[in-house]
Structures are given as structure tokens and as C-alpha cells.
Amino acid sequence: MKNMRFTKMHGLGNSYIYIDMFKQTIEEEKLPQLAIEVADKNKGIGSDGMILVCPSEVAPVKMRIFNNDGSEAKNCGNGLRCVAKFAYEHGYVNENSFEIETLAGKVKATVHVEGEQVHSVSVDMGKPILSRNQIPMVGRDQEKVVDELFLIDEHSVRVTAVSMGNPHVIMFVNEIQEAPVEEIGPSMEKDERFPDWVNVEFVEVVSESEIYFRVWERGSGITQACGTGACAAVVASVLNGYSQKGQEVTVHLLGGDLLITWQENGHVIMRGAAEVICEGVFERK
């Protein structure tokens, strides 16, 4: 098909072009290039990537996410909240709580509705993955990677690694404004110690219930927000003794706030906004 209907949505400024695959089909091999084209801010629509809202055999809806370099990731926190809003408002689900399939497994979303519209969404993101080989991160010790010394370019930093279905490496800094996002982000993202590459996050701890957060995303570079990254940052805060399980943490991202709790049962709960920017037709070449 040539012309493609899209909805541009964002979660705290982390924007994607959402394609309704209940109503359209796109050739599988064309998806990576299409993500690059729609995300282009000069010749496309402009976004951090592309998300497909698909039928699923195991849940009412499935999310697939492509970064703006065309790479496909297994999970996306801000995307999950927007997919939940999209599925609810388009009538693909009838309940306020429902499952969403991702390449990393199923999660449960709950939409919070005012009138006919979803204004925010809570997602049970499941349990974080902490063992080194499953992040995946190279190294002999297969235990958790917590506050580990890591030499990158001329910097010596301490890292904690967490997978939320996609890989994250977290560094704690004293001043979030001074975080070396552009300096360290690109080389750490593609460092060979992370075989699948990695999302790179910087965190300033204010208190056990409040942190500041900035991100260099794998496949997209600097974005306004990263939902899975914010979940990983709260898990890392607990692992490093800055917070505790069961404590709700307000995460201040460039694009707004998320509320995140790493529960005693091991599940991470994320709550935040999901918004529609515009709808339209993209003319494919």
C-alpha cells in the first residue's frame, strides 16, 4: 500500500508514529526503512521512531516498536501507555484493564479515563531482569551488575545494569544538568561489552521518593523520556540503597514526570500520561 494512515502520539515528549495494523498491512521487510522515513523531521513526520498497534493471538493487542534508526526493540514504556490509550479509544478493548503483547512478553495495562478519553495509563511492567548474561552484558560473574567500575573513553564511571525486556545501563550523578549524556551516551550505547547495545541513563537522586533522569536511547539518541529507562532507574536506585521496594518514586524526565514503584512482589508499576498529537496520511514513495 502506498498511502498509510498514522497517529502521532507522545508519552512525556517521547513521540512515535503509531500505525493501526488492525486496518492496514505493510510488508515486513519494509518496516525498518519506513521507521527511518516517518521519523525524519525534515522529510518525514518527525518522531523518535514508529510503533505498530497489531492484532495478537495471546492478548487483545500487540505492540512492535522501531527506533528512529530502523532497529526493532523488544519493549517501550512510553509506547505501551500510548498503545493502551489507542486500543481503548479505538474500541479494540472493552475493559479498562487488559494485556498487551510485546516481543519481551505480555504486560498488563490499566487506562484511567475521563469522559471518553484516556488521560493516563498504569502498566505492570513485570519483573526486571538483573543477571549479567540476560541484560546482556559481557563479564565472568553472572550475578547482578551493581555499582560496577566501567572505563569508557577517558571516563571512569560506576554502572548498574537492568533489563526491562530491553537493556539499560544507569549511572548516578550529583547534578543532572551536568550529566555527560552526549559525551558518554553514544560510545556506551555501542560498547562491545553490551552485545545488543544499550540504553544509557543518568540519574540524580533527590530523596528516596524523587529522582531526576536523562537518557541516551539505543537507536534514537537523546529523547525527552524513556519509560523502560525510568523503570530501570528506579530499580537501580533500590539496588544501590537510594530507595526501597514498595516506595513510589517520582521520576522527573525532560518531558514530564512518571510515577514508578518497584513492588515487594518484584513487579515494576509505571503510571504516566499518554497523548495524541495529530492524525494523518503519510505518502510512501
Ligand SMILES: N[C@@H](CCC[C@H](N)C(=O)O)C(=O)O
Ligand atoms: N523510549 C522507549 C524505549 C524505546 C526502545 C529503546 N530505545 C531500545 O532500543 O531499547 C521507552 O519509553 O521505554
